[in-house]
Amino acid sequence: MSLHNTATINWFFACKVEDVPANGGVCVKYLDEQIALFHFPRRNEWYATQNLCPHRQQMALSRGMTGTQGGEPKVACPFHKKSFSLVDGRCLSDDTECALNTYPVKIEDDRVYIGIVNGRDTETVMA
Amino acid sequence: MKIVIIGNGMVGYKFCEKMIAKATPGTVELVVFGEEPRPAYDRVHLSAFFSGKTAQDLEMAPASWYIDNNIRLHLGDPVQSIDREHKTVHSHKGFTETYDYLVMATGSAAFVPPIPGVDKKGVFIYRTIEDLELMLDYAPKATTGAVIGGGLLGLEAAKALLDLGLQKTHVIEFAPRLMPRQIDDNGSRLLQGKLETLGLQVHTSKQTTAIVGDDVITGLQFADDSILEADMLVISAGIQPRDELARLCGLEIGHRGGIVVNDQLQTTDPFIYAIGECALYNGMIYGLVAPGYEMAEVVATHILGDHKAFTGFDMSTKLKLIGVDVASFGNPFTPADQCRSIVFEDTMKGIYKRINITPDGQHLLGGILIGDADAYNMLLQTAKNKVILPPNPEDVLLGARGGQEAAGAGVLGLPDDATICSCENVSKAAICNAVIDGHETLDAVKKCTKAATCCGGCAPMVKDLITSTMKSQGKYIRNVICEHFDYSRQELFDLVKIKELRSFDTVLDHYGHGEGCEICKPTVASILASLWNEMILAKGNDTAQDSNDRYLANIQKGGTYSVVPRVPGGEITPRQLMVIAQVAEKYNLYTKITGGQRIDMFGAHVSDLPLIWEELVAAGFESGHAYGKALRTVKSCVGSTWCRFGLHDSVSFAIQIEQRYRGLRAPHKLKSAVSGCIRECAEAQSKDFGIIATEKGWNLYVCGNGGSKPQHALLLAGDVDSATCIRYIDRFLMFYIKTADPLTRTATWLNKLDGGIEYLRNVVVNDSLGIAAQLESEMQVLVDNYKCEWKEVVDSPELRKRFSHFVNAPEEKDPTVQFENLREQKKAANWAK
Known part of the structure; x- marks a missing residue:
């Protein structure tokens, strides 16, 4: 994502690595936002998206099952099993569904940080 | 470019369709003149x-x-003349249109012999909807019908007369057999016999010499001086x-x-093409729709500058x-010295x-x-593609016999360029590619x-191709679990058992690839x-x-959970x-009695779940597994302890059963019930396994189902x-757990089981597989x-930690959760939008 390279990113501390279940997700509170954070230890990868499933507006994606589709990491919402790519947030099971907002993640000393791109307006990105 | 099409029949229409599909939009102007008052219709199914x-x-x-x-589209307006020099046509209604290319699709008329x-x-002909309307008007006055012509169209017309309610219908054919261009004498004889049982009288080798009657037909006279009475006649010669x-x-x-055409269907004027039944190609008129469509394809391609030739059909x-x-295919009349039959x-x-x-x-x-043309497509393609x-060779007619392998390689054995749909000229490769691209129905x-x-005749072959292509791609038909495991559930079950694997990751390492999925x-x-019955929330697993199992509760609208404690047999104390x-x-939970004689509490925040259960467990409650693909409830009627009809103590037996199988996880949820007498108040015959008291013991029913496709349970054993x-239930449940596909209820499992309930009874009751003792010990x-x-x-404490909404604010609840009031309790807010 070129946006991340050019804009300043504010990294905030989300939790410790051990707080996130292997091959699963947790919900992180950031100001008034809810961010879903996922750990793929087999690939040593981390992903973060909005916690809100756009399908029925449910705060649930962090409780979804993670996995891959054709090698691409994804999460399935626990409500109606809509699948979203964790790479770019697009819905994999329904072309007409809105895409998820995604966030960069970095790990330092077993601490997980989620990046908030400065000045980025959540509403605009979602629209 | 402007193209004028004369004729709006099936082939004329198909030409328009092909031009629209092939030409760049806006580059081709199409003008159609049709003689009939309505747009092109399906004459084949007239x-x-x-x-x-x-x-x-x-x-x-x-x-x-x-x-x-x-x-x-000019309907009801036949073209009257063509001015080739100025490239214009003039219509009956007075329109003049210029053209760059002219396509004649004027079709054919019924041939009426000079009798x-x-x-x-x-006396009628059988060609257009108007002809049919005239027949429809006249038929009520008629009792005996006749058709001159025992070919394809004549027999269709005879069917029309039967449909019109004529009590007797005769078919008169000049040749010694029916459908002389398609079938042989033996075939004709058999067809004739069949048609006669359906109410048609067939007369072959009959030459009609006159139609008798003053103003109105009363009968037909033949060359052999015989006379046939008839008050309605269709000529289809x-x-x-x-x-x-x-x-x-x-x-x-x-x-x-017939208008003489070359390989490109051009007439002697290169700007004028002729297609369909008006065209004479290589001395032959093609009186079927499929070659007409192929001609339309050739002309559309040729006009747009590509090369394509018609080479016969x-x-x-x-x-x-x-x-x-x-059906007849290939050359059915190869002389006896050039073939074997x-x-x-x-x-x-x-x-x-x-x-x-x-x-x-x-x-x-x-x-x-x-009489049976199911093999038509296969045989046609076998002949056409020189397979x-x-x-x-008789196997292709009769199927393989005597335990041999299936004859030939079936539809898969055909080459890629084999034509499967001859009406639309669709090759095997085109169909397989469509399936690979995701068109799987x-x-x-x-x-x-x-x-x-078009005619739909190739539909069974297309279906076979869809199935076989999907199979060759390892799609669900092969019954593998998903893209991460190339095994069926049953195969994986056995492998996991043999290797004694105990976590998802080790199973994935041994038998899967990727990261897994939902x-x-x-x-x-x-x-x-189902194999080890260990704590399902152990690390790694x-x-x-599944979503509900992960929080040991059922997620509901809004993201809160519902809680169902086990109430075995539906028996519960006031305390x-x-x-x-x-x-x-x-x-602050909404409470409701469930269909399974339990109490459901809705609206619990995820972080409250351990607190709620702490209190329930302290009072002696256990998980009801309402969230799992597991044993749910064993419902019971009150039985002999109170009921004046009760034969046995159904509540006690239900409690015993529920406690035996509580926590048992299976491919799908399991429901059970025990009734104390034949009145069946517990509805045991709608359950995965249900028990009904008899004078001598219990009747055990299995594989019933409520839900969207209700199915009654079947008796597995009586008076036990x-x-x-309990031994039979052990065996039955274990056999189901080991062999069923994921998310398959017992009813669906039984429906797919070869041999059905008889087979199941043999396995469970008669131990035909010799596995009863093993199933019981498992x-x-x-x-x-x-x-x-x-x-x-x-x-x-470690497990409790997982029950929080925010990882970085575990004491806070999800602020987006909202409730509304309803009848002095609460309900979840409606879906947004």
Whole structure:
């Protein structure tokens, strides 16, 4: 994502690595936002998206099952099993569904940080 | 570029359709003149008009289609003359149109032999909807019908007369047999016999010399001086190309009619093409729709500058004549010295099949099928593609016998360029590619390739191709779990057991690839639980559980959960009711009695779940597994302890059963019930396993189902004692758990089980597989390993930690959760939007 390279990113501390279940997700509170954070230890990868499933507006994606589709990491919402790519947030099971907002993640000393791109307006990105 | 099309029949329409599909939008102007008052309709299925279809049902496309595609359609306005020098046409209504190219699709008219009296009232031809309407008007006055012509169209017309309610209908054929161009004498004889049982009288080798009657037909006179009484006659003695317009403007016409065309379907004027039944190619008129469509394709391609040639067309055909399959393919009349024939005749069932093969037995040349033409497509393609025949060529007719392998390689054995749909000229490769691109149903393939949209005869072959292509791709048909595991659930179950694998990750390492997904994760988690019955939230397996299992509760609208404690047999003490009441009030939960004689508490925040259960566990409650693919409830009626009809103590037995199988995880949820007498108040016959008291013991029913497809349970064993009943249930459940596909209820599992309930009874009751003792001991392991998983969570700080909404603010609840009031309780807020 070129946006991340050019804009300043504010990294905030989300939790410790051990707080996130292997091959699963947790919900992180950031100001008034809810961010879903996922750990793929087999690939040593981390992903973060909005916690809100756009399908029925449910705060649930962090409780979804993670996995891959054709090698691409994804999460399935626990409500109606809509699948979203964790790479770019697009819905994999329904072309007409809105895409998820995604966030960069970095790990330092077993601490997980989620990046908030400065000045980025959540509403605009979602629209 | 401007193209004028004369004729709006099936082939004329198809030409427009092909031009629209091929040309760059806006580059081609199409103008169509049609003689008939309505847009092109399906003449092949004309007789359906008499069995209830309307003219509109038969339309190839509605009038709006022409408008939508900018085609100017002049209906009821035949072209009167063509001025080739100025490239213009003039219509009956006075329109003049110029053209760059002219396409003549004028079709054919019914050939009416010069018999005296053909102009009498009650004599009809069978060609257009108007002809049919005239017949429809006249038929109520008639009682005996006759058709001159025993060919394809004549027999269709005879069917029309039957449909019109004529009590007797005769078919008169000049040749010694019916359908002389398609079938042989033996085939004709058999067909004749079949048709006669359906109410048709067939007269072959009959030459009609006159139509008798004053003004109105009363009968037919034949060359042998015999007379047949009839008050309605349809003449269907062949077709005559509509070439008069072409003749008028000086195009070359064949000796016996038809506009002469070359390989590109050009007439002697290169700017004028002729297609369909008016065209004479290589001395032949093609009176079927499929070659007409191919001609339309060739002309559309050629006008747009690409090369394509018409090289003749296979006249193989298959149709249902008055309910009788008739097909002929390839060359059915190869002379006896140039081929060998294999003939199969079954006069009992009315089946006749003949194939002609090359003298060396290698290739199929052609054949005839009557009474059963299911093999038509396969045989046609075998002949057309010169597929090598099996060592016993009769196998292609009769199927392999004597335990041999199936004959030939079936539809898969055909080469990629084999034509599967000859009407729309769709190759095998085109269909397979459509399937690979994700069109995995017949409807999707029809939409994508147009195969099977015309006569529909190739639909079974298309279906076979869809199945076999999907199979070859390892799709669900092969019954593998998902893209991460190339095994069926049953295979994986056995592998996990043999290797004694105990976590999702180790199973994935051994037998899978990728990261798993929402299909394989719960499936593997369920297998592990069914094999070892260990705590499902143990590290590593927690995130493999399905959404509800992961939080040991049912997620509901808004993201809160519902809680169902186990109430075995539906028996509950006042003290326990009070505990539930206290807990529900304390955590502000909506309460409702479930269908399974339990109490459900809704609206619990995820972080409250361990607190709620701490109190429930302290009062002696256990998890009800309402969230799991596991044993749910064993419902009971009150039984002999109170009921004046009760034969046995159904409540006690229900409690015993529920406690035995509580926590048992299976491919799908399991429900049970025990009724104390035949009145069946517990509805046991709608359960996965249900027990009903009898005078002598218990009747055990299995594989019932409520839900969207209700199914009654079937009796597995009758009048058994309690211990035997439990042994049978052990075996039944374990056998189901080991062999069922994921998310398959027992009813669906039984429906797919070869041998059905008889087989199941043999396995469970008679131990036909010799596995009964093993099944029982496997079940005993699970029973012995049972622990209440909610008690384990309540007692484990580590596990409790997972029950919070925010990882970085565990004490906070989800602020977006909202409730509304309803009848003094709460309900979840509606879905947003």
